[in-house]
Amino acid sequence: MTSGRRSGCRSARCVLCRRYVLLGLIIAWALVLESCSFFAGSAAPEPRPTLPLATLPASLGQRDIAEFYPTELASVGTGRQIYGKLCAECHGEEGAGDGPRSRQLGINPKDFGDHNLRDDVPPSWYYRAITKGVVGTAMLGWESQLIEQQRWDVTFFTWSLASSAESIARGRELYAEECAVCHGSDGLGGGPAASLADPRYLAGRSGEELLDAITGRVTNVDHDWSSELTNAEQRSIINYLWTFLYAP
Numbered sequence: 519m520t521s522g523r524r525s526g527c528r529s530a531r532c533v534l535c536r537r538y539v540l541l542g543l544i545i546a547w548a549l550v551l552e553s554c555s556f557f558a559g560s561a562a563p564e565p566r567p568t569l570p571l572a573t574l575p576a577s578l579g580q581r582d583i584a585e586f587y588p589t590e591l592a593s594v595g596t597g598r599q600i601y602g603k604l605c606a607e608c609h610g611e612e613g614a615g616d617g618p619r620s621r622q623l624g625i626n627p628k629d630f631g632d633h634n635l636r637d638d639v640p641p642s643w644y645y646r647a648i649t650k651g652v653v654g655t656a657m658l659g660w661e662s663q664l665i666e667q668q669r670w671d672v673t674f675f676t677w678s679l680a681s682s683a684e685s686i687a688r689g690r691e692l693y694a695e696e697c698a699v700c701h702g703s704d705g706l707g708g709g710p711a712a713s714l715a716d717p718r719y720l721a722g723r724s725g726e727e728l729l730d731a732i733t734g735r736v737t738n739v740d741h742d743w744s745s746e747l748t749n750a751e752q753r754s755i756i757n758y759l760w761t762f763l764y765a766p
């Protein structure tokens with residue numbers, strides 16, 4: 519009764535069982551290889567510099583804090599690799615919204631290189647779109663496939679497409695001349711100056727909001743550069759500010 523094939527099958531010597539185990543191992547290994555080649559990097563976070571937090575001024579209310587913010591410096595280089603593998607087919611190699619699949623989408627992805635289209639939203643919005651998707655469009659969330667670090671990398675890769683290297687370089691100079699005296703060279707100037715480089719603040723600001731701030735919206739200090747800096751110069755400074763959060 520107790521002997522026979524059914525109990526014998528549990529034996530490690532059973533040829534059939536060993537085949538199944540082998541098959542299982544082969545499948546598991548294939549999945550590991552598949553995920554390695556699918557994602558740009560390994561799924562373990564790479565060591566990165568931590569973004570410094572400041573003491574936020576009391577004038578910043580809870581609604582000024584970004585919905586999502588990075589905790590470490592994002593890498594545009596890693597973001598570019600992920601983008602090429604997962605995003606370019608719809609968004610286009612250069613982010614112009616003209617990937618091979620774009621015509622089937624019903625809605626054209628925006629041109630990431632156009633700062634007029636970017637400057638309405640903060641980086642936390644791009645991160646939200648990449649993490650959760652955009653309801654009612656072909657843009658699905660990547661939360662289960664990319665770790666947080668990879669999602670910030672690709673967020674700032676797409677973000678950086680509207681900031682040219684020349685503009686960032688010019689912005690760095692102008693920032694040193696006009697802003698560092700109060701905001702500090704690292705954007706974390708103390709005192710009443712808002713902590714520009716704090717990711718909780720900066721990831722939640724749109725380009726338009728930052729432009730407003732340097733053209734008179736901050737009323738209790740002399741904080742209006744609209745007559746001293748051209749539009750392009752103001753934008754350069756803003757483009758430079760974002761690089762407090764990512765390595766271009």
Ligand code: HEC
Binds near residue numbers: 608652673
């Ligand atoms: C199947 C096509 C498709 C793929 C793949 C895709 N997207 Fe999208 N994406 C869209 C569409 C369509 C929209 C909505 C239109 C728009 O807002 O540009 C969108 C919206 C976005 C937005 C929001 C833009 C905004 O300002 O509202 C971001 C950011 C974005 N995608 C980034 C990415 C990244 C990064 C990847 C790869 C990880 C990716 N997308 C993959 C089609 C796609």
Ligand code: HEC
Binds near residue numbers: 577
């Ligand atoms: C004279 C000192 C001073 C200089 C120079 C200065 N700022 Fe400020 N800035 C401040 C102070 C003080 C605040 C905080 C005001 C407040 O919270 O009401 C501030 C706030 C800001 C804010 C946040 C606005 C907000 O709505 O919270 C931004 C953005 C900003 N500054 C950008 C800049 C840039 C860019 C420059 C250079 C073009 C610059 N600032 C130069 C003192 C300065």
